[in-house]
Amino acid sequence: MIASLLVQGVQMALVLVLAPLLTGLVRKVKARLQRRRGPSLIQPYRDLNRLLGKEVVLAENASWLFRVAPYVIFAVTWVAAALVPTFATGLLFSWSGDLIAITALLGSARFTQALAAMDIGTSFGGIGASREVMIASLAEPAMLMIALSVALVAGSTQLSTIADYMAFSAVGLRVSLALGLVALIIVALAENARIPVDNPATHLELTMVHEAMVLEYSGRHLAMIDLAASLKLLLYVSVIACIFFPVGLAYGYAIGLALYLAKLAVAGVLLGVFETSIAKMRVFRVPNFLGAALMLGLLGVLLLFVSKGM
Amino acid sequence: MPHGYGFDIAHMLAGGLVLVSFMMLYQDRLYALINMLALHALVLALSVAWQAHIQGAPHDYITAAIALGFKAIAVPWALRRMVFRLGIHREIENVVSIGLTMLAGIALVALSMMVMLPVTAHADPIAREDIALALSVVLIGLLMMVTRRNAVSQVVGFLSLENGVNLAATGAQGMPMVVEISVAFSILIAFIVIGIFLFRIRERFDTVDLEALDAFRGERR
Numbered sequence: 001m002i003a004s005l006l007v008q009g010v011q012m013a014l015v016l017v018l019a020p021l022l023t024g025l026v027r028k029v030k031a032r033l034q035r036r037r038g039p040s041l042i043q044p045y046r047d048l049n050r051l052l053g054k055e056v057v058l059a060e061n062a063s064w065l066f067r068v069a070p071y072v073i074f075a076v077t078w079v080a081a082a083l084v085p086t087f088a089t090g091l092l093f094s095w096s097g098d099l100i101a102i103t104a105l106l107g108s109a110r111f112t113q114a115l116a117a118m119d120i121g122t123s124f125g126g127i128g129a130s131r132e133v134m135i136a137s138l139a140e141p142a143m144l145m146i147a148l149s150v151a152l153v154a155g156s157t158q159l160s161t162i163a164d165y166m167a168f169s170a171v172g173l174r175v176s177l178a179l180g181l182v183a184l185i186i187v188a189l190a191e192n193a194r195i196p197v198d199n200p201a202t203h204l205e206l207t208m209v210h211e212a213m214v215l216e217y218s219g220r221h222l223a224m225i226d227l228a229a230s231l232k233l234l235l236y237v238s239v240i241a242c243i244f245f246p247v248g249l250a251y252g253y254a255i256g257l258a259l260y261l262a263k264l265a266v267a268g269v270l271l272g273v274f275e276t277s278i279a280k281m282r283v284f285r286v287p288n289f290l291g292a293a294l295m296l297g298l299l300g301v302l303l304l305f306v307s308k309g310m
Numbered sequence: 311m312p313h314g315y316g317f318d319i320a321h322m323l324a325g326g327l328v329l330v331s332f333m334m335l336y337q338d339r340l341y342a343l344i345n346m347l348a349l350h351a352l353v354l355a356l357s358v359a360w361q362a363h364i365q366g367a368p369h370d371y372i373t374a375a376i377a378l379g380f381k382a383i384a385v386p387w388a389l390r391r392m393v394f395r396l397g398i399h400r401e402i403e404n405v406v407s408i409g410l411t412m413l414a415g416i417a418l419v420a421l422s423m424m425v426m427l428p429v430t431a432h433a434d435p436i437a438r439e440d441i442a443l444a445l446s447v448v449l450i451g452l453l454m455m456v457t458r459r460n461a462v463s464q465v466v467g468f469l470s471l472e473n474g475v476n477l478a479a480t481g482a483q484g485m486p487m488v489v490e491i492s493v494a495f496s497i498l499i500a501f502i503v504i505g506i507f508l509f510r511i512r513e514r515f516d517t518v519d520l521e522a523l524d525a526f527r528g529e530r531r
Binding site: 172173174175178179182287288291292295296298299302303306307 | 315317318319321322324325326328329332336408409412413415416419420423424427439443
């Protein structure tokens, strides 16, 4: 009992510690591909440390919601990230690590963030919130479709059970799962405000979504929100890894951890390469892009309903 | 799973072909569309080569080689040249609505599954779902020809339709080589004729948008 509690604690700490590193890795890869040296891998930690030490500047008309929101967003995202199997399955709280529950947790974080963005009443917060909600209204159904198609294959929506099923039974190569993977990657790019949908490195008012919402935050509040954004990226990478590439989840903690780190590194490099090689999309094209994810999820579910072998 | 990986990879490649068909529906720039056509043919070549491998039919490798050399390299190259010479390489096409088109595409996939799977209930399980997927590639190619107004993208739709036919043909065992070669040859002829025709349309109407033809025939919109 104590041991399993300890493992669960390690998992919770692990995601928190690794999340800024993943963000740093993506930034480093992008910088190297643009022939810059780029900030060091641990720069996100230094940024967080600096932000935590700074004084918070609050707008005069900011309500309690504005002050509470960063902590809510951070806590909810951390819980969601800690429930995804990273280096092992069947942890103490794995029964609650449900794909739909995680989607709901992330949805409530997004709701809080959109409310806080509109709280002060600046126009940037407003456009950021409206765009974010527009993206979410398409990304969430797509995510649920993916959850449904995975659940039809594995017979459960619990991530731990799914990962076990994918790792041990001969699932083989399935067309529907391939469609689900493509759809999940599209959803992950949109949800994490990565490049074809939003640019995480800019403050250009025509394009920004996530940055527009957090423009008014400073100090420790901004640190919480940045850390939550890093955690969300890590969460999506972990979800993709544990559903579609569940190797190493079963051979003890050490091998699982090593393989998990390797998977994160591969994902970070791939994301950096992808973001460098593609251009930002106009905001009005985003619904088409996300609509494609929804269609792919739908197609996967359809194939599973028609034929069990697909 | 009773079938093993040979079966799974065959399905995966056929499913990949359907996926690339959807990516073609999504593209509204001509160059990107032609790149997708090349990818489509590449996936087809892989799929045919895999069928040749699991069926032990060496002559299918020739079909795969034709698909690779001719459809994945030569035709996209010619199309790209054609688009460049027509001076429409920067145009963005007016598509009906990508979301609606893709929904229609999904409905077509569902239709081909519903039609094919009950009909072929006693057939070879590898061929069965492959043929259903091939039919959906054909139908999506037709959908593309219906929804696009630019003549070049209609040609692309036609070529992707032919890829679907090819996939269905190799899924069935014992397809004679002669048929494959004659189909490839007739497509080549059709491609040349269409190419000449495009330039004629363009000479006449200063555009390859087929709306112009409708107006010329006196049809009301």
